[in-house]
Amino acid sequence: MRTFALLALLSPLSLATAQTAPPPAPTALHCGQLFDARSGKVLGPHTLLVKDGRIERIVSGGNADVAGVASIDLRDRTCSPGWTDLHVHIYDQSSPQTYSEGFRLDPVDYAYRSVGYAQKTLRAGFTSVRDLGGEVTPHLRDAINQGLVDGPRIWAAGTSIGTTGGHADPTNGYNHALSHLIGPPGPTEGVINSVDDARQAVRQRYKEGSDVIKITATGGVLSYAKSGDAPQFTVDEIRAVVDTANDYGYRVAAHAHGEEGMYRAVEAGVTSIEHGTYMSDRVMKLMKEKGTWYVPTIYAGRFVADKAKVDGYFPEVVRPKAARIGALIQDTAAKAYRNGVPIAFGTDMGVGPHGDNAREFIYMVEAGIPAAVALQSATVRAAEVLGVDDQGVLEPGKRADVIAMPGNPVEDINAVMDVDFVMKDGRVYRRPGDDADAE
Known part of the structure; x- marks a missing residue:
């Protein structure tokens, strides 16, 4: 009984002292190409406006002018849902x-x-x-x-x-x-x-x-x-x-x-x-x-x-x-x-x-699965398996889970091994130029 009483006392304290990071600032991602997970196609330049951890809107053109927010230049990369x-x-x-x-x-x-x-x-x-x-x-x-x-x-x-x-x-x-x-x-x-x-x-x-x-x-x-x-x-x-x-x-x-x-x-x-x-x-x-x-x-x-x-x-x-x-x-x-x-x-x-x-993508393509289908399997299809509808695609209102890589993974699946930009819920965890082995 002493153990349960101690845990009852400690649990609220632990919750109260847990630190929650402030919400990320609004950001504009200027993408050279965009993988559309629903169609399996790679589209041309687009700009994603991210706010409060969500994609607020998407504008055609990687140079779209989005005033008053920080910008990240990914115009030489393909953006994809995380x-x-x-x-x-x-x-x-x-x-x-x-x-x-x-x-x-x-x-x-x-x-x-x-x-x-x-x-x-x-x-x-x-x-x-x-x-x-x-x-x-x-x-x-x-x-x-x-x-x-x-x-x-x-x-x-x-x-x-x-x-x-x-x-x-x-x-x-x-x-x-x-x-x-x-x-x-x-x-x-x-x-x-x-x-x-x-x-x-x-x-x-x-x-x-x-x-x-x-x-x-x-x-x-x-x-x-x-x-x-x-x-x-x-x-x-x-x-x-x-x-x-x-x-x-x-x-x-x-x-x-x-x-x-x-x-x-x-x-x-x-x-x-x-x-x-x-x-x-x-x-x-x-x-x-x-x-x-x-x-x-x-x-x-x-x-x-x-x-x-x-x-x-x-x-x-x-x-x-x-x-x-x-x-x-x-x-x-x-x-x-x-x-x-x-x-x-x-x-x-x-x-x-x-x-x-990501090497799994390469093995899937070796097995005869088209690259676009393999990429969909880890985005929109994976969301279906989980039973969620707020991730797996880059669309307004969805979670701002965005990754980017040089090259076009639909044309060359090996590009999946070169991811160098990672955003989850609007927060950037990796940028181009970061040490690939950093933690």
Whole structure:
């Protein structure tokens, strides 16, 4: 009781002392070209007037006279809506030490690391992210919203929901003594084995302040378990997650590599399938019928396939899964696009190095997805997945999330790696000439 009383006293104090930055001054952005996310076309010169964190108006012509406001010259650059990465894990980053660090580091260690990762992600042009599994991320989200640290706007899942021994079971790989000491994880820890457990797990995420629900519908590549694709929920369990999530206004993202688990997740009504490695014609047909989004995460697949060749990078139980499954995701993305499955942008960053997220665009184009469609997947389409209508496009009344880069990314997708201007909610976080590695 003393602990609860202390927290009750400290929480108002913490909120009262949080510093909120003053609103940014009105600004005119003079853009040489403008990526129109709705049409997928690059338009000619335009000037964007930004005020109170929103786009107030847009004037044709990059030299438009906007009196009384500060001007930023981007006439030799292409302006675009800020990008959204729908699948990140911003609290960590893969390394050969990842598995041992889980036993040595505290949440505060991951929290400190996440600050730098968030800054790198924002400076790379990603003004929003959906974090699909990370206990410290809701706190990072709050710190960013309060102006205490710089980073993208975050939709945080918090703890992922899985089944006993499944991809999200936090005790996988523990020895018998440690497992006995800790005891079996349950819905509070995100592990379920029934319909009632499923409801409780979603309600626990609500209690903890999550923005979205993430389930692991099949085995995974990097978990300390043998199967990377076996189904790990019943349809009734997933449906209980989805129905309960709907009660709280949540959308549900489903990690899935295997065909059967993927089909069950789509049938039960999830919003998106993440990875989708063994996606079949049967699954694609159902996804199109139900309007289920596909978030390929090609970057993660290629990264783990490459690292599987390095002795000691992954535990031996993980290595064959990484080699087999990772290499297939790019081909799956190509097949899904050809078959008309709705695709949105996500990298699974945290598997690879934060700040390199835009490389996913290049891999999407290599898979046969047109550059304009790839760019739409991280702008207007990503906003649809999130269920928001105030971002993802450059239009009056929308959030002033604006990025710019030399070159035309529709003509040459490699331009996405050269973002050197970033504005989020009307505040500039990066300007041309800044050190690319600055944080």
